Amino acid sequence: MKIVPFIPENAPFSVEQRAWLNGFLAGVLNRGAAVSGAASAETKRPLLIAFGSQSGNAESLAKRLAREASGRGFAARAAGLDSLQPADLIKEQNVLLITSTWGEGDMPDNAVSFWDSLNQNGSSPKLDGVQYSILALGDKNYGDTFCLAGKKLDTRLAELGAKRIVDRVDCDVEFDDLAKKWSANAFTVLSGVDAPASSIATEAEEEAGYSKKKPFPAKLIANVPLNSRGSSKDTRHIGFSLTGSDLTYEVGDALGVFVQNCPKVVDAVIAAHAFDPQVVVALPDGGSAPLREALIKHYEVRNLYGKGPEANLALAAFMENLRKLQPRLYSIASSIKKHENEVHLCVAAVRYSSDGVPHKGVASTFLADRLPLDATTGIYFHAANHFRLPADLTRPVIMVGPGTGIAPFRAFLEEREATQASGNNWLFFGDQKRASDFLYHDQIIEWVQKGHLTRLDTAFSRDQEEKIYVQTRMLQAASELWQWLEEGAHFYVCGDAKRMAKDVDDALHSIIQTAGGKTAEEASAYVNQMKKEKRYARDVY
Ligand SMILES: Cc1cc2nc3c(=O)[nH]c(=O)nc-3n(C[C@H](O)[C@H](O)[C@H](O)COP(=O)(O)OP(=O)(O)OC[C@H]3O[C@@H](n4cnc5c(N)ncnc54)[C@H](O)[C@@H]3O)c2cc1C
Ligand SMILES: NC(=O)c1ccc[n+]([C@@H]2O[C@H](COP(=O)([O-])OP(=O)(O)OC[C@H]3O[C@@H](n4cnc5c(N)ncnc54)[C@H](OP(=O)(O)O)[C@@H]3O)[C@@H](O)[C@H]2O)c1
Ligand SMILES: Cc1cc2nc3c(=O)[nH]c(=O)nc-3n(C[C@H](O)[C@H](O)[C@H](O)COP(=O)(O)O)c2cc1C
Structure with a gap:
């Protein structure tokens, strides 16, 4: 029989002392029953x-x-x-x-x-x-x-x-x-x-193979523009080879990519401070390298570019303020069942002007402009256990993925094709213009024609005066969408977190109220229940 010690709450001990004493006494009193060398499950x-x-x-x-x-x-x-x-x-x-x-x-x-x-x-x-x-x-x-x-x-x-x-x-x-x-x-x-x-x-220590701490040098095998003439965007289909790595991934996962700063940006920063590019400096994880190389490969410099320089800033003070250059995550856009030894991404090149100074995103332009085909860069897989297809292949899925948000849904649809999942698939896709920005157009249309994509709703925001967004299409299809939800559909959202994902969430609540005949509180409870059942998942950034 197990003896359960009890130190009363009014005893002159703190909560943690009481908890420790209870545990200690349980160990002593039940020593005979304890498994040698380890606390028994009860203690x-x-x-x-x-x-x-x-x-x-x-x-x-x-x-x-x-x-x-x-x-x-x-x-x-x-x-x-x-x-x-x-x-x-x-x-x-x-x-x-x-x-x-x-x-x-x-x-x-x-x-x-x-x-x-x-x-x-x-x-x-x-x-x-x-x-x-x-x-x-x-x-x-x-x-x-x-x-x-x-x-x-x-x-x-x-x-x-x-x-x-x-x-x-x-x-x-x-x-x-x-x-x-x-x-x-x-x-x-x-x-x-x-x-x-x-x-x-750490993840790296637990994983025997490649990881964030030990990235695989993957060869770039594809860099294909997905927008055509007349587009104001530059979205790329990017492919890496996994040959020689034994690496694999699941659809829904993200890929971590190690990147480098643009040498021109680094040169401008060094010149603005009048530093010697060859002076040797410490690296964030130990070791040292010439300043120019350190700034290209190891430190974040984008915040310094185009800012009023402090020309007399000592090098030591300059280095102290630098942050380590971080790898970037991208949602995986392929199923390994269809593309053996490959992983694909859908990357929007970030380019904008601020106060008249042109800026470019570090990672997205590294992939779009600076990493040549056949050259390698470090990659690792980042599991996204919250963003998975239903195990039950008969379940319907609804996918809302405007812009680069299409990435995981291309992967989902490839996977559902490879596994011959019989559940219905509904995709909401949107971007600026149908003629130039319909990413993965041919593959998507082929899926519609084959019946693999049960339903496709597109929202091209700049093809008409008023904005039409994916949530506009959701609201227009409210009763069918409600029916799918009631049939157990899983609902996925991917893409911009700041505006789109919030508006889509509002639209979902609104549909549950109007088509499902529920109050605002009941609609929130319905959505919470979907989240609990892992039927509402988001991959937003
Ligand atoms: C889980 C996850 C999945 C992702 N999946 C994808 C994906 O599939 N495809 C994809 O393209 N991206 C994806 N991203 C985003 C991606 O990781 C990068 O953040 C993105 O590519 C920009 O990185 P960058 O290094 O090019 O830009 P950075 O050098 O990091 O610059 C971006 C920064 O520039 C500033 N900025 C950008 N635009 C403007 C503007 N117009 N005006 C003023 N400032 C601006 C903002 O401060 C912004 O944070 C994902 C992110 C996460 C976390
Ligand atoms: N800094 C920001 O605020 C911001 C916002 C969005 C995306 N981004 C970043 O820009 C990069 C590229 O984005 P992307 O190619 O994925 O596409 P995106 O810029 O998200 O645009 C895709 C489509 O979504 C539309 N859209 C804009 N606002 C929306 C809203 N509130 N609800 C629904 N749809 C909306 C866009 O229309 P219109 O462009 O015609 O409005 C466009 O048709 C990503 O790195 C993303 O993180 C940044
Ligand atoms: C779209 C996005 C928004 C984020 N917002 C914040 C934020 O507001 N504050 C913050 O400290 N970190 C923010 N982060 C950083 C995350 O908290 C950080 O990456 C964290 O390690 C993610 O952990 P998780 O993978 O467990 O969610 C954000 C990251 C992303 C991609």
């Missing part, structure tokens, strides 16, 4: 590692941390915030929460309904007895909204009575080292003994 301290994640970083970190915690004797599990209610935290008691921030300071999609439940007037539960700490993932480029989702969750959990056992840590894009320190502190407090330095394996 292991429960630990929930909850994650709010859009593109998979927080999710992957939470899962790796759960494995690490299990190795340290915790009964640890990782769970998405979409599978949790605030009341679950009370049951679990020990909670480490990792969340990213999306949009403009927003919760990631899988954290929205949890966040709403925490803020329901009158019905949000008291969280006394819950011990928690938060690791917030973000990007300092977002300025005032840096790690805002993590900050908001931290404040709200404390307001509801939960006890913060370790201060929140806010991480910029490089988060592995801070995550290790934060988790070691949390383990120390939760276990009541000094935990050795945390050694959560």
Whole structure:
């Protein structure tokens, strides 16, 4: 029989001391029953590692941390915030929460309904007895909204009575080292003994093969303009060879691409500061290189270009302010079942003027203009477990993907063709002009003709006076769309996050109200239920 020790709440101990004593006594009292060398399942301290994640970083970190915690004797599990209610935290008691921030300071999609439940007037539960700490993932480029989702969750959990056992840590894009320190502190407090330095394996350490830390040098095998004459856009079909890598991917995943700055931009920055391009400087991950090479390959310089230069700035001060050049993610536009040993992307070259100075996006123009065919650049796969086709091949799918948002849906449609999925497929595509901007026109029309694409609705915004957008077409087809949803269709959105994805979400709510005869609250509940069932997924940027 297992003896359960109980230190009463009014005993003169803090929450964490009481939790530790209960755990310790359980271990001593039940030693005979314990498996040699390890805590028995009953005496292991429960630990929930909850994650709010859009593109998979927080999710992957939470899962790796759960494995690490299990190795340290915790009964640890990782769970998405979409599978949790605030009341679950009370049951679990020990909670480490990792969340990213999306949009403009927003919760990631899988954290929205949890966040709403925490803020329901009158019905949000008291969280006394819950011990928690938060690791917030973000990007300092977002300025005032840096790690805002993590900050908001931290404040709200404390307001509801939960006890913060370790201060929140806010991480910029490089988060592995801070995550290790934060988790070691949390383990120390939760276990009541000094935990050795945390050694959560980074993704690279866990993966034997190629990864973000060890990218595969992939050969560029395609760079095809997808817009024709008269277009104001420059969108490219980009292909990389995976030959020699053993790498594979699933549709829905993204590809990370290592890129370089434009040498002309770097030369202009160096000249503006009157630096010697050959002077040797330190690199962000150790080692050194001449300044020009370091700025082309290793540091972000786009923010410096065309700005009023501080000509007398010392090199050391200049280097101190530089951020490491980051790889960029692109939604994968191919199915490996159709294109063996290849991965395809659909990339919009970013070019704009600001204060009369022409600017170009680092990665998109590297791919469009500067990486020659047959040359290589580092790539890695970034899993997107939230953005998957239904396992049930008979399920209908609705895909809304204007502009480069078409990328994952080309991949989905290729995959559904290869797997002979019998479920119906409905695509909403839009761009500026039908004549010049109908990306992947021939392949899409062939799918319509073959009946693989059950329904195609296009929205060309600049072919007429008034703007017609994908959501215009959705609203026009409200009753059919509602019918598909009721038949269990999965609803996917990809593309611009700032405007399009928000407007499409509004249109979806509106359709559920008008065609489904629901109130605004019922429509929100319907959409939340779709998210829970993983029938509403977004890949927006
Ligand atoms: C999960 C995910 C999937 C993605 N999938 C795709 C995809 O399939 N296809 C695709 O093309 N992109 C995709 N992106 C976006 C992609 O990662 C890059 O952000 C994009 O290519 C721009 O990168 P860049 O290096 O060329 O531009 P950067 O050098 O990073 O410059 C972009 C920055 O320039 C500024 N800027 C841009 N336009 C203007 C303007 N008009 N006026 C003023 N400032 C402006 C903004 O600050 C913007 O953040 C995806 C992003 C994510 C996170
Ligand atoms: N900085 C921004 O605010 C912003 C906005 C969009 C895209 N982008 C970036 O620009 C790059 C290229 O984008 P893209 O090729 O994918 O296409 P895109 O610029 O998103 O445009 C695709 C189509 O969507 C239309 N659109 C514009 N606003 C919309 C809205 N609120 N709802 C629905 N549709 C809308 C566009 O119409 P019109 O152009 O005629 O309005 C166009 O027909 C991407 O890197 C993307 O992230 C930036
Ligand atoms: C479209 C987009 C919007 C973002 N918005 C923010 C933001 O407002 N604040 C912030 O700190 N980070 C922002 N980020 C950065 C993410 O939080 C960061 O990349 C994080 O590591 C993503 O983790 P995830 O993959 O678990 O979602 C944004 C990233 C993207 C692509």
